[in-house]
Amino acid sequence: MxxxxxxxxxxxxxxxxxxxxxxxxxxxxxxxxxxxxxxxxxxxxxxxxxxxxxxxxxxxxxxxxxxxxxxxxxxxxxxxxxxxxxxxxxxxxxxxxxxxxxxxxxxxxxxxxxxxxKDLVVDMASFWNNLEAVDPYVSTNARKVPEREFLQTPSERSQLDQTGNCILCGACYSECNAREVNPDFVGPHALAKAYRILADSRDAQSETRLENYNEGTKGVWGCTRCFYCNSVCPMDVAPMDQIGKIKGEILQRKDAQASRSIRHRKVLVDLVKKGGWVDERKFAVLVLGNYFRDIKGLLELGPVGLRTLLRRKLPFDFEPSLGADQVRSLIESVRKRKAEGKEHK
The missing domain is CATH 3.10.20.30 (Beta-grasp domain)
Structure with missing residues (x-):
């Protein structure tokens, strides 16, 4: 042909x-x-x-x-x-x-x-530098018995199968919308490798790593969840899913006062759990205004709130969605299963 x-x-x-x-x-x-x-x-x-x-x-x-x-x-x-x-x-x-x-x-x-x-050859320096920034290596101080191999059970090793398939081709980094608009974001490839280390039973620096990945929008909170990285990955590593797992680990350790990014996720889930969908009257106030604690954040809402009000797009009441009880039950079931999974590990 x-x-x-x-x-x-x-x-x-x-x-x-x-x-x-x-x-x-x-x-x-x-x-x-x-x-x-x-x-x-x-x-x-x-x-x-x-x-x-x-x-x-x-x-x-x-x-x-x-x-x-x-x-x-x-x-x-x-x-x-x-x-x-x-x-x-x-x-x-x-x-x-x-x-x-x-x-x-x-x-x-x-x-x-x-x-x-030249032509189809790109400079991948930023790709490699951002990978290095997440320190994608098992910590050596985790090896308490250096005279012998550090053994893992089949179950422990299976936690690394999906992320271990990454061949660092750069496809996910190439299509990352977050990286395109935010040069500080390390990229989906780096965070997929970051989760591979978090899931490794031999590593002893999980808490330090999570603090680094939680920093501003250069870590996991810089991801816009556009799904492009998952759709183009040739090895089915699903970088966006791995980023979500890191977020889950962070959210378990932090309360809503820790940062606006964490508050955004917690408020979203809490409002959906309560009413079946997001109560728009409360969402921005609770996230940006930090439950009325952040005066500067509340002031930021002023111009947007005024325009919304003038255009009659500000809802004055809220009616829970049909099936709110079912939504609430699903959220509780997911949380319960995650907690049981942690106990089994």
């Missing part, structure tokens, strides 16, 4: 542009196969990273048709099918029939949130 590979090119002297290459390929050929074919047969100047070709090293991460993925994992057939499905979802007036029948085009670009060095 014929396919057009449209690649975002970049050179420090020439700037950025897109260049298209027409290839004869098989549906089972990977995107990395296509890049190799271009490099070897059409354009030796094309730059990209690769290594294992077996979805192990993570070197060939790049944006393929708009989302970050491994070039050695994705193949032409699947990408063409995905594109055709997307095209058919578009309003018919916006899509010409010829667009669906022509030579399929696959667009490849460098990963996001990192500066481009």
């Amino acid at each position: 014929q396919v057009i590979i449209k690649i975002a090119r970049h050179d420090q002297n020439s700037g950025s542009w897109y260049q298209s290459y027409t290839l004869e390929v098989e549906p089972g050929n990977t995107i990395l196969d296509c890049l190799n074919q271009i490099k070897w047969e059409q354009d030796g100047s094309l730059a990209f990273r690769k290594n294992c070709r077996n979805t192990i090293c993570g070197s060939c991460a790049m944006r393929i048709n708009g989302r970050s993925a491994l070039a050695c994992k994705e193949n032409v057939g699947n990408e063409v099918a995905r594109l055709q499905e997307l095209m058919t979802r578009v309003v018919s007036s916006e899509v010409e029939e010829s667009d669906l029948k022509g030579i399929p085009e696959i667009t490849i670009a460098p990963m996001g949130n990192m500066p481009v060095i």
